[in-house]
Amino acid sequence: MKGTQEMIVSNATEPRLFWSSQADRPIPRAIRLHGVRRLAPSLAIAAASPAVIFVDCENADAASELGRLRADTGPDGYLIPVLPELRPQDVISLVAHGANDAACHADLERPAPIIKRAKDQAQLMRLAREDGADLPRLLGFVDGMDSPVFLKDANGLYTGANHRFENFLGTGREGIQGKTVYDIAPSDLALTYHRADLELFARGGTQIYATGMRHATRGVRPVRLYKRTLHDPTGRIVGIVGTMHEIGDARGQRAVRAEFDALSRSGGLPVDSPLSTAPVTDPDRPLVSRIAAGEPSALARLYDLYRARLSRFVRRLSANDSLIEEIVNDTFLVVWNKAHEFRAECAVSTWLMAIAYRCALKALREQRHTLLEVELTHPDLVLEYWHDHETPDLLAKAFDLLSEDLRVATALAYLFGHSMEEIAQITGCPVTTVKARLHRARGKLRTRLAMLGEHGYA
Structure with missing residues (x-):
């Protein structure tokens, strides 16, 4: 017609x-x-x-x-x-x-x-x-479990939870879906969860540890967490499924163990599901080889995988959105031009971070870009600085007040999960220097967290 x-x-x-x-x-x-x-x-x-x-x-x-x-x-x-x-x-x-x-x-x-x-x-x-249509089936499976269960994607965002988990936290699904651990937990507990997730993402498999979890009553209950990675057909980790029980509840522990073992065996999905628990290697190396052969499609895939991560890293050095975008694009331009030089002596993620770090330093020097940094010689300076920059997370506030070298080392270690050796490769300094920077950063964070907390910025 x-x-x-x-x-x-x-x-x-x-x-x-x-x-x-x-x-x-x-x-x-x-x-x-x-x-x-x-x-x-x-x-x-x-x-x-x-x-x-x-x-x-x-x-x-x-x-x-x-x-x-x-x-x-x-x-x-x-x-x-x-x-x-x-x-x-x-x-x-x-x-x-x-x-x-x-x-x-x-x-x-x-x-x-x-x-x-x-x-x-x-x-x-x-x-x-x-x-991806199997994810609702997995959510349906965990909804029937008696234990609190949650799902996260590879970026650490909650993609789902069962009613038991929602009830434990005292929030609906909308208060969990798409959130990070920093959105649903106090800073100290969130940092514990985040570091554990990074370790699990790095090695895959199963992880069990004891920690605290904020309850619906606003108190913190001691719990034992059980987590396992989920993988796509290429072996890339695509998420985490986890459950928990309150420490001291022997009956709850037995129930959680039994349900978690069943969940680990099948994930609530067919045995040949792409959400398997196979061990992984670095799946990005073939992409770099294809980029070296001049395939724009491989660069597009690597860009999709790492753009957000590199942007978050560069944001630790600059708050200028246009500059961040420029640095990320410069990073991938170097990747396109230098992929043939990659010798696989480190992970692709480490190589990308090193390129982004050098591109960021170069861009900051060229634009004479300086970050707002305040020396905490007096508590009033802290209050004045944060008057127009207030966020709900004391840890983020204290972190941003570190000097550039301490901020980069801390971000790479605790936010992105890199080892001491990888941080040394990225920043081009000895491992002993990395250790010293992390030691100084921890000391300064403790001092500055205390100073911020004393003035009511909780």
Whole structure:
């Protein structure tokens, strides 16, 4: 019917290939032979099967085109902007604006490799989306448990909890979902949980330890936590499932152990579920190898994995959002240009942090950017400084008042989980210096926390 939007729907799992050109340029012949069809303005893409879209950006603003198509396709559309030629800075900009890959006109003359890569990656995206449907089943499983149970993603955000856990904390699901441990627990307890999570993320498997947990009565109860990592098909840790019992409750301990063992064996999912408990290695090394071979899609994947983490790290050095974005993009530009030099002598995450640290120092020097730092020679200075910068977390306040070298060492150790040796690699200083900085930082944090607390900033 004229004037109605045609809907492209396919039940096939084979990714569909499209060409989008606001300038109405014809589909390049070589990709047309691979089944690429025009994505006309009158066509809408349904999510029944993956869509790969080559985006003509020759005389168009690539960021606007990517934004427009991303709004149409959602996160599952696989977007490949096409430019006459690709410079390294173009690749970084495109990836930062949501491209899944990038191509130049020469790439489309022999398009088989990029089309195969796009189909494979689009399939993986579809499988990941479908596998995610098992999460409600896992939540349904833990809802039936008699013990308090929680789920976290790989960024430490709570993705769910059963009613027992909600009742223990005295809050509804909306008070837990999407929150961090710092949102639901006092600073000292939150730091304990966070450090334990980092250790578990680093080695995988199961973790059991005793700590305190704030109860609905606002008192702190002694509990024993049981946690286990969840993994995707590549072996990457995608989250944590945990449960607990109050120490001294022998009956509760037996019940929790039995339920946790059952949860560890199956996760409430089929045995061959992607949420398995397989041991992991560094899954990012193949991405670096592919980047070294010139694959923008691998850079896009690494960018998605680490952009938020690098931004949080750089924010410890600067509060300037535009500068943070610039430093992160500079980091990935170095990765694109220097991936062939990576020798796998450290984890990819350590290598990225080291690059980000050097890029940050360079940017701060070039822009003569200085952080607001206050020497605590008198308590009134603390009160004046925090009058317009108040946050609910004393630990964050005290942390931000550390000098740059102490702040970086402490963030890398306690917020990002790096070892002494890794921090030495990142900052380019001896391990003994790292140890000394952490020792000084702990002393200063104790002093400054006490000083802030004495003046009612709890």
